[in-house]
Amino acid sequence: MTASTAAERTEQTPPPAPARPSGDPARSPLSRPGTRAVVALVVPVLLVVLWWAVTAAGLFSPVQLPSPLSVLEAGTDLAARGELGHHIAISAQRVLLGFLSGGLLGLAVGSLLGLSRWADALLAPVVGALRAVPSLAWVPLLILWLKIGEESKITLIAIGAFFPVFTTVYYALRHVDPHLVEAGRAFGYHGLRLLRTVQLPAVIPAVFSGLRLALAQAWLFLVAAELIASSMGLGFLLTDSQNNGRTDRLILAIILLAVIGKLSDALLGLVERWAVRRWA
Amino acid sequence: MTAVTTAPSLSSPASSAAPGQSTAHDDGARTSAGTSSSLPVTFSGVGRSFPVDGGTRTVLRDVDLTVAPGEILAIVGASGCGKSTLLRAAAGLDQGFSGSVLIGEEPVRPHDHRTAMGFQEPRLMPWRTIHQNVALGLPSRTSRSAGAEQVDLLLELVGLSAAAGRRPREVSGGMAQRASLARALARRPGVLLLDEPFGALDALTRLKMQDLLLDIHAQTGTTVLLVTHDVDEALQLADRILLLGADPSDPDRPGATTRQVLTVPGSRPRDRGSAELAALRSSLLEGLGVDSHRH
Numbered sequence: 001m002t003a004s005t006a007a008e009r010t011e012q013t014p015p016p017a018p019a020r021p022s023g024d025p026a027r028s029p030l031s032r033p034g035t036r037a038v039v040a041l042v043v044p045v046l047l048v049v050l051w052w053a054v055t056a057a058g059l060f061s062p063v064q065l066p067s068p069l070s071v072l073e074a075g076t077d078l079a080a081r082g083e084l085g086h087h088i089a090i091s092a093q094r095v096l097l098g099f100l101s102g103g104l105l106g107l108a109v110g111s112l113l114g115l116s117r118w119a120d121a122l123l124a125p126v127v128g129a130l131r132a133v134p135s136l137a138w139v140p141l142l143i144l145w146l147k148i149g150e151e152s153k154i155t156l157i158a159i160g161a162f163f164p165v166f167t168t169v170y171y172a173l174r175h176v177d178p179h180l181v182e183a184g185r186a187f188g189y190h191g192l193r194l195l196r197t198v199q200l201p202a203v204i205p206a207v208f209s210g211l212r213l214a215l216a217q218a219w220l221f222l223v224a225a226e227l228i229a230s231s232m233g234l235g236f237l238l239t240d241s242q243n244n245g246r247t248d249r250l251i252l253a254i255i256l257l258a259v260i261g262k263l264s265d266a267l268l269g270l271v272e273r274w275a276v277r278r279w280a
Numbered sequence: 281m282t283a284v285t286t287a288p289s290l291s292s293p294a295s296s297a298a299p300g301q302s303t304a305h306d307d308g309a310r311t312s313a314g315t316s317s318s319l320p321v322t323f324s325g326v327g328r329s330f331p332v333d334g335g336t337r338t339v340l341r342d343v344d345l346t347v348a349p350g351e352i353l354a355i356v357g358a359s360g361c362g363k364s365t366l367l368r369a370a371a372g373l374d375q376g377f378s379g380s381v382l383i384g385e386e387p388v389r390p391h392d393h394r395t396a397m398g399f400q401e402p403r404l405m406p407w408r409t410i411h412q413n414v415a416l417g418l419p420s421r422t423s424r425s426a427g428a429e430q431v432d433l434l435l436e437l438v439g440l441s442a443a444a445g446r447r448p449r450e451v452s453g454g455m456a457q458r459a460s461l462a463r464a465l466a467r468r469p470g471v472l473l474l475d476e477p478f479g480a481l482d483a484l485t486r487l488k489m490q491d492l493l494l495d496i497h498a499q500t501g502t503t504v505l506l507v508t509h510d511v512d513e514a515l516q517l518a519d520r521i522l523l524l525g526a527d528p529s530d531p532d533r534p535g536a537t538t539r540q541v542l543t544v545p546g547s548r549p550r551d552r553g554s555a556e557l558a559a560l561r562s563s564l565l566e567g568l569g570v571d572s573h574r575h
Contacts, residue, residue, distance in 0.1 A: 183403035
């Protein structure tokens with residue numbers, strides 16, 4: 001009996017690739033990326049038009065709501081003086097450092113508690129209690145310990161980024177299909193090799209939803225940190241503008257936070273798609 | 281009813297059609313796919329109890345049997361009688377059993393590398409291609425190129441060369457189960473352990489998979505322990521059939537044990553309609569508590 005006859009006898013016609021739930025591209029114009037981008041712009045453009053209309057009609061005073069054009073001018077003015085780029089850069093740096101350190105720590109601690117029963121029994125109550133502390137409650141202590149510098153802000157952002165990652169990784173690892181883990185073990189995988197081969201790929205999608213939550217949290221805590229104590233950054237621009245009655249700059253800062261936050265999330269989404277294609 | 285053979289039989293398998301007993305000492309990938317040295321399996325007084333609320337429940341007790349190298353042993357029994365438990369003990373997946381299990385001369389070790397397991401579900405990693413899934417079974421010291429070559433050979437053996445680059449969700453259940461079989465063979469096991477490997481497949485695919493298993497057995501000569509709930513499958517594939525069940529003459533002792541060890545006559549491939557097999561079939565069904573005249 002040769003291998004080829006064995007193969008022939010059992011060969012069957014492969015089934016067609018399963019239909020993707022996203023549906024038939026011919027049917028929905030939304031599945032074309034170009035169309036989607038245009039559709040996505042509709043509501044923002046309408047909002048700007050509405051904004052311009054109410055300010056042009058004089059419904060609000062410029063201190064209450066400046067016109068879109070004056071906000072744009074405030075932006076170009078700040079940019080020309082080099083302040084805007086500086087505010088954005090320092091905020092982005094804080095978010096990036098805080099997000100990376102908090103996210104990596106969340107990944108490590110979540111993996112440890114998700115994989116080891118001993119670590120779970122020992123540490124889960126403590127981590128759960130720490131999670132119950134509203135993160136802003138750490139601010140006075142952080143300022144006391146780390147002074148008003150970059151460390152205290154980055155640490156606060158890291159605390160904000162830690163818990164979403166920790167929680168999703170921890171629960172995802174607890175719920176990896178035990179059949180797959182057993183199959184991995186049956187083929188001699190254990191410890192780090194088992195983690196790399198079975199458990200981590202299985203939790204990649206959950207890890208990324210945790211990371212995206214963490215990134216949103218990181219921006220949240222950035223503003224909190226900069227509102228409380230800072231001399232630069234987008235959060236500082238907010239308080240500074242409030243104190244000086246510069247509503248145009250205030251709105252500029254909010255729009256920048258929205259746009260940059262959305263851009264960073266989209267960037268992470270790209271990484272997620274690549275990782276899912278690669279591992280999951 | 282009286283047991284046909286209760287004592288472990290050391291006699292060579294009925295179909296002594298020279299199961300290709302090749303050596304595993306040759307180096308790696310240049311040899312044919314799945315070459316392995318087949319090993320005997322010895323169960324002595326094997327039992328298993330599980331703790332339950334306020335006590336223990338005995339699932340299996342006093343199983344004594346020696347499986348010859350290259351033999352195909354089918355393990356049948358009513359569901360829940362400990363067939364899979366026995367298999368998991370031989371795989372080193374369960375350390376809680378009593379008695380002893382020898383693979384070759386030595387006791388079974390945790391996740392024993394001399395055995396390989398094929399599960400009822402294919403249990404392929406959904407994020408890996410078929411090729412990468414089969415490669416999971418390679419011994420850990422295999423070099424990358426030798427491993428790839430070995431996987432190619434195995435995929436050819438199970439007829440999946442064309443599907444090598446696909447993900448498990450993109451292939452049929454039968455193809456996935458063949459990939460699972462190839463993954464087990466990649467380990468070059470001395471003993472191949474199969475836990476109802478074809479149970480979830482449709483009838484036609486199941487027949488093809490049974491033929492494939494016999495081809496693989498003829499090529500590799502590995503010892504096979506096959507748990508099945510399908511009496512016809514056991515009769516078609518096995519040299520001997522181990523029937524597990526509770527001892528009706530001793531109803532006070534819980535737990536399944538060896539009821540019969542039947543030697544299946546004739547060499548493979550067997551005529552599925554032969555009268556001799558029909559008689560064995562009736563006897564097996566009776567042992568399983570099924571009235572054979574109604575089926």
